[in-house]
Amino acid sequence: MAFSYSDPYSLKNSIIHKLTDYSTIKYPEKIYIQTDKPYYTAGENIWFSAYLLNGVTHTTSLKSSVIYVELINERDSIIKEQKIFTESVSAKGDFALPMDLPDGNYLLRAYTNYMRNQSREFFFKKEIPILSLYAGDKKEDAENDSIEDEFPDLGFYPEGGYLVTGLNNRVAVKIQNADLRTNPIVGTIEDTQGNRITEFNTMEFGLGSFQLTPEQGKEYQAVVSSGDESVVYPLPIPLETGYVMNTSVSETDVSINVRTNKKEGLKNVLILGHQRGLTVFDFIQEKSTNSMSLKIPKRELIDGVLNIVLFDNSEKPVAERLVYIHKKEAISPSVKLFPSTVGTRERVNVGVEVKDKWGTVVPSTVSISVTDATLVKHNQNAGNIKTWLLLNSDLRGTIKSPNYFFLPEEVSKKNQLLDLTMMTHGWRRFIWQEFLEEGTIQNFEAEDGIYFNGNTRNLKAPYNNKTSETKLTFRTDGFYQESQPTDKNGCFSYGPFVFNDTIDVFIQAGDNISSQNPDFNNTNIILTPSIERPGIIRDRIITPFKQQITYAESYRHKSRTNVISNYKFDEKGEMLDEVLLSAKVKTEEEKVEMERNKRTRSFQPSHRIIVGEFGNHGASDFMGLISNVPGIRIGKKGNAETSQDFEINLRGMKPAFFLDNIKVTLEIARTVSQADIDFIDIRNTGHASAGYALEAQGVIAIYTKKGSRRGGNSIKNSKAGSINFKSNGFYSAREFFSPDYASEQKGPIRQDQRITLYWNPKIIVNKHRNASASFFTSDEKGSYFVEMEGITETGVPIYQTTFLEVE
Structure with missing residues (x-):
């Protein structure tokens, strides 16, 4: 009863209320990552910029500040991971690839803890091919060498969801896992008695369609023949009664036509449209009719996927359709190079412009990469920030080669293919029945930093x-x-x-x-466990960002030369005098002492007490161990309230107390029993001022036995009333090295053969002026591919490319 509605207006108000709550308060987050190159070799660096956005508006998310980025091998093991903090729309990061990585398609995955409230399918995932430094490090994958099946797997998708007896409907056809260049097929539609009804053929992406009006009591099938063989594919069984919803998109409008063969007709049905959870239109049919038409002006819509849902008069979703809305570009981004043709080791100035249709500068954040176009062949149809935010991230499944639909050639054909693509996908950030009953369930909180709970x-x-x-x-x-x-x-x-x-x-x-x-004696501290890493779901098909390595061996050879040169002796460099090194094998005692010195930051104490050398001393705390050290005086406080109120003087001064390098009070230091102590360093005034800033009166430093353990967030020491552990902080990204040949001194210079000529993870265009940067070319002549991706302050994705010629 709590979720029933007395009329369609109550249903409409409830849906709009829940969508408003979803889009304004419980909005999802999206992540997009730009990498400097589409593929790499072992030993190289992956440079990247991570964009964290409000999943509805595509503006800066006000929820999370913590991004998890992982590099995953083909066995679904995480080989590299980073936790990155950001206070703005993007953050930079990098992965140094081990030199022994084998060939493989690795997965770059990124998410926030808050994103775990929805399916892991909505995490950002990008498949990155990585070559080993030497050919033959990986056996060939049988999957890559397999011959395409003669009879592919076909799927059939009636527009709106269902075939209905007596109502004509369009049915989309899709070859499962098809790509842009998949071979077309031809088939016929028959009833189960073998009567031919119509035929179909597929185009790019394995897509096609046909019209069908099911007859009472009949079922239908598709037949695909090759030579003397045929394969039969059953079509969805038609409903006796139901609804059919057809749509079309023109330059100005979205047309929606709904028909039914139900006796009650369409009275009190609700049609509602939303884009990423933002309600954009709704209509209730108040008349008793078996068909109706609507036109929605495109000026009221935004770029991206439009979800249209039909609810019947019993408040159930009975038809759903996705269409894609293309609008005239409102933002004009450009990346300009001065000069566009340049010599080796010369400066190139970069100008970034983002303007609206009135010529006003639009505040934006972008990242730019410049790579060797001869070795790094970019696939113009591969995904980018624009295709990810406006298309792939809002769909179930994967659209391969998505930028094909955004290129200006053959627009009419591409719109037809994109519309068929919409018919074969579903928007599944929430399922309507669950959404209406429960709303958006949120079990995972957004993180704005590191907590100790x-x-x-x-x-x-x-x-x-x-x-x-x-x-x-x-x-x-x-x-x-x-x-x-x-x-x-x-x-x-x-x-x-x-x-x-x-x-x-x-x-x-x-x-x-x-x-x-x-009093610490009756208290135990239990830390909240770290956030469990989400499981890995890898699509075993080509991802929308997949890039084929056109000249694999050439790229491998050039990259190997660069990687090895970083470790190789430079014959042109200055020869240093010979240095003779000698060493001796360290004893176990010396090794232990070295470990102790590492824990103390290698500052030498004026006196060190090794507790194990005392045997069973009988002291309950550290005071009994230091009582005979020269300069130490232990006595009761002048205003002592109890027999336990002691004070310690070191050469007449009040020393500071440290427990495993953490400053504590004397009372806390006394809670550590003798059995837990490894050694104690006493540092007089001179020593203390050198090793501990501002501790001019000396230091008594206690180091526990369990405190020597190392590792990530593992507990170092846990006892009554206290717990001591290491906490991993956020990753601090390295800076991309870009030489400055204008200021280099004369002399031998190592050969410069960079494949990534320039990488800048964050360039900010503010409202007052456009942005600029500069870099120097290398020793390599030829063409370089310049790729700029980013987002405006208002949530419009930016993608622009150009070329630089080095002569």
């Missing part, structure tokens, strides 16, 4: 959650410490934090920890 429990039976005071301590650029109480369930959460690399984190919890007498 967990809860506190009793260390003794019954081990239930308990309220506690907590304290977080870590050091990045400086010392950071924060305290907070848990909630009534013992939960705590610190963050968001933004830091790079890996840091040591120390969390304490207990009773009265902000006082002079903290």
Whole structure:
């Protein structure tokens, strides 16, 4: 009863309300990644720019700030991964490919945690061929060498969804997994008695169509013959009663025609159209009729997929149709090179222009790559940011060679093929019945940084959650410490934090920890597990971004030369004097000591205590271990309230205390038992000021046994009332090396044979002026392909290419 509607207007209002909630509050996110090249060899670098967008408006997403990017091999194992932070529409990143990678089609996958609320099919995925440095490192894949089946797998798709007895309808035909150049086939449509009804033939992408008016009680099939053999494909069984919805798109309008053979006709049916969740039209038929027509002006629509849904008078979706809306380009992007023809090792100036039809500059963010066009053959039909955002990312399945539909030649034919493509795909970001009943379910939160979450429990039976005071301590650029109480369930959460690399984190919890007498004895800290990596779904077909390596061996040879030259002796360089190296085998004791020095950042202490050398000392904490060190004085505080209120003086001064390189109070340091301590460094004033900034009164540094463990986010030390672990920060992207020959000193210079001549992951065009950049050419003459991709501030995707000639 909660989801029933007394009239079509209630249904319409409910759908529009849920779509509005979806498009404004629970909107999805999309990611697009531009790489500097379409394919690579082992040992090269993949340079990329990741665009994170609102999936409805294609403007900057206001939800997530954290992007996960993974490189996956053909065995679906992640070989490289990065966690990237962004505060704007895009972020840069890179992967250094290992030199021992075998040939294969690798998968570049990107997503946010919030994107996991929808199917993994909507993650960004781009298949990238990678060549080994030497030919023959991978056996040939039988799948690649297989001969195309004589009788392909055919699918049949009635427009709107169904064949209905007595109603003429158009049926789309598609050869499954077909590409642009798939061989055409010819077939006939027959009833099951063998009576020929009509025929069909396929075109590019294996697409075709035919008209059919099913008769009462009959079923139909398609027959494809080759020589003396034939294969029969059954068509969908016609419904006795139902609805047929046909559409067409002109320069100005979208025409929709609906017919039914139901007795009640079309009275109270609802037709609704939306684009990416934005409602663009709705119509309720109030008259009793068996057919109706609508025209929707294209000026009210935006570029991209239009989803049209028909709900019957019992409020069920009974027909659905996708059409693609092409509109006249409102944005004119351009990338200009000055000069367009240049010599080797000369400067090239880059000008980026993005203007609207009135000539006004449109604020935008773009990324640009310049690659050797002789070795890197770009497929003009392959996907780009425009085809991904406006087409592929909103469809079920994959449209191969999508840019074919956006090129200016043979527009009428391409529109026909694109319309057939729309008939054979479905928009499945949500399923209507589930959407109307449950709305958009969101189990995964958007991330805006790194959090340290967990809860506190009793260390003794019954081990239930308990309220506690907590304290977080870590050091990045400086010392950071924060305290907070848990909630009534013992939960705590610190963050968001933004830091790079890996840091040591120390969390304490207990009773009265902000006082002079903290109690850690009955508190256990349980950290919330890291976000589980989503499973991998790889389409075992050519992805929309797939590029064929036209001159594989030439590319491999040139790339291998560049990769090896980075490690090879340069004969033109300056010869250094011979250096004689000598070494000796280190003892186990020396190795252990080296490990200790690494943990202390190699600063030498004025005194070191190795706890294991004391045997069973009997001391309950570290104070008994340091009591005989020269210069150490331990005594009760002058205003001591309890027998445990001690103070330590180091040569008459108050030292700082560190636990596994994290600054702590004396009270916290005393919670570490002797059994957990590996060694203690005492650093007098001079030593401390050298190793620890601002600690001019000396340092007592305690290093625990468990604290020496290394690894990602693994726990280093966990005991009553405290937990110590390493946390991985965000990846800090490397800078693309681009030599400046104008400022180079004279002398021997290594040969420059870059395949990627220039890569700039982020160029910003602001509202006041266009953007500019510059780079130098290499020693290689020839043609270079310039590719610019990006997004305007208003969410319009940008794609532009040109060429640079080096003479």
